[in-house]
Amino acid sequence: MATLICSLVDHSDDVNWCAFSSTCLATCSLDKTIRLYSIKDFSELPFSPLNGHGYAVHSCCFSSTGELLASCSTDGTTVLWSVNTGEIVTVLQHPGRSPVRICTFSPDSSCLVSGAADGTVALWDVHSNTLCSSAAVKEGSVVACSFAPCGQMFVTGSTNGDLCAWSCPMKQLCTLKTAHDLGVTCCQFSPQACNGMERNSVYFQMASCGQDNNVKIWMVSQDVPSGCEFQLVHTLNGQSAPVLSCAFSSDGQLLVSGSVDKSVVIYDANKGIILNKLTHHERYVTACAFAPDMPFIATGSMDKTVTVWRIEDGTSFGGRVSQHSNKGSAVSNATAKKKFDSLNEEKKEKHLDVGFVKAQSRLCVSEWSEEAVSVWLCEEGLDELVNIFKANNIDGSQLLSLNKEIVTNDLNIESLGLRNKVIRKIEELKEHLESICTGIPDEFLCPINRELMEDPVIASDGYSYEREAIESWIHTKKHSSPMTNLPLKSVLLTPNRTLKMAISRWKNCQ
Numbered sequence: 001m002a003t004l005i006c007s008l009v010d011h012s013d014d015v016n017w018c019a020f021s022s023t024c025l026a027t028c029s030l031d032k033t034i035r036l037y038s039i040k041d042f043s044e045l046p047f048s049p050l051n052g053h054g055y056a057v058h059s060c061c062f063s064s065t066g067e068l069l070a071s072c073s074t075d076g077t078t079v080l081w082s083v084n085t086g087e088i089v090t091v092l093q094h095p096g097r098s099p100v101r102i103c104t105f106s107p108d109s110s111c112l113v114s115g116a117a118d119g120t121v122a123l124w125d126v127h128s129n130t131l132c133s134s135a136a137v138k139e140g141s142v143v144a145c146s147f148a149p150c151g152q153m154f155v156t157g158s159t160n161g162d163l164c165a166w167s168c169p170m171k172q173l174c175t176l177k178t179a180h181d182l183g184v185t186c187c188q189f190s191p192q193a194c195n196g197m198e199r200n201s202v203y204f205q206m207a208s209c210g211q212d213n214n215v216k217i218w219m220v221s222q223d224v225p226s227g228c229e230f231q232l233v234h235t236l237n238g239q240s241a242p243v244l245s246c247a248f249s250s251d252g253q254l255l256v257s258g259s260v261d262k263s264v265v266i267y268d269a270n271k272g273i274i275l276n277k278l279t280h281h282e283r284y285v286t287a288c289a290f291a292p293d294m295p296f297i298a299t300g301s302m303d304k305t306v307t308v309w310r311i312e313d314g315t316s317f318g319g320r321v322s323q324h325s326n327k328g329s330a331v332s333n334a335t336a337k338k339k340f341d342s343l344n345e346e347k348k349e350k351h352l353d354v355g356f357v358k359a360q361s362r363l364c365v366s367e368w369s370e371e372a373v374s375v376w377l378c379e380e381g382l383d384e385l386v387n388i389f390k391a392n393n394i395d396g397s398q399l400l401s402l403n404k405e406i407v408t409n410d411l412n413i414e415s416l417g418l419r420n421k422v423i424r425k426i427e428e429l430k431e432h433l434e435s436i437c438t439g440i441p442d443e444f445l446c447p448i449n450r451e452l453m454e455d456p457v458i459a460s461d462g463y464s465y466e467r468e469a470i471e472s473w474i475h476t477k478k479h480s481s482p483m484t485n486l487p488l489k490s491v492l493l494t495p496n497r498t499l500k501m502a503i504s505r506w507k508n509c510q
């Protein structure tokens, strides 16, 4: 009942998440990029991959119309991208700049929730790109989040194992302690509206999965006077290791889950029985998603690949029934990965507007064009300087190297007030950028606090961290890896001498 359609092999590191809109598939990775594919033929879109995150991209999701894509990263930001152009629409800086592990739009896409490693949950207004409110769970990192189809409530899951329901706007409704022993990894509401209604309460079906090797299906009721309640309906244990991802089909009939045991299991969500088990990936399956209108699932893995399957089961999508034959189960009729022929594709002109530059300013000023510098000058009330800067071809990297001397002698800015103002604005810009983009090589920054490391140590997940940061992480976060979220095999920390030397060499050259 599942036919392999293709394997996408473009990412150069672990795939962390997959998401579908009705026309596209988005995948994101530890390689810091997001890739976009057309679901017509799974060719990559011309402007893919999307670059802009400074670290691993953990999760991504499409707005309901499919026009926006949100992605979140260890770099402490959630970025909104235009799916039509691949341009950054805005960059949302998470409160406290904590690594962002999960982001999800509300069903009408008027707001977005992001959850972070420090346990904070932020609710953003998507139209104004402003933070509406933020709060925090008591313990652990927030790694899972899903909105109920009514849009009035969402649930977060954290690495300490709790599920927490929130109203929208944000108020904690209730917490279910230890829903998954050792940690929740993912949760998703069935897109289908309530399965029942009783006086003042509405029920929604939700699945969660975790480090306890289980997928659980819950009825979450939102009770108007007394908050809410989680009622366990099924515990699904078709996998023999932690389950990292789960997703419902759009009709709510099927549930797919991916596990550390490398398998993908498709369940009948109502009966709680296994319909199919796919063993195709070579390493942990970290991501799975159903396409909303097509009989496709995508699964992503630490083997760096994304696999797309066609599901035919008769109950869903009205596809052909083939219950008894295993025909097509993990068959290897993979169509070769198609490379988009971008030769004839004219490079899309960049639309420079203030919003775009604002977003860029959070990223790399050194890559600004001269126009971007002009827009920045206007934003800062330095319109008078636009022509002088243009005449001198000042782009982003030139801007960062300007000092009093150059401004006075070379640019011939006569007004002392204006000279001082532009120098001050450049200093502010540099300060603002310091922790975000200074040209410090990424591998010199600690993934936890994003500061230049002084005493880098290698943890048992193979990543290097600042000793103090990983020690306090291990102390408070129950021994899970900040990068992969999987349990740390040991708490042993080994100095990374090579890295330490590289950092000190780099520092001496600055």
Ligand SMILES: *[C@@H]1O[C@H](CO)[C@@H](O)[C@H](O)[C@H]1NC(C)=O
Pocket: 443, 458, 462, 464, 496, 498, 499
């Ligand atoms: C030390 O850190 C660097 C940069 O993160 C990494 O490439 C290297 O593999 C690390 N060394 C060891 C022995 O893990």
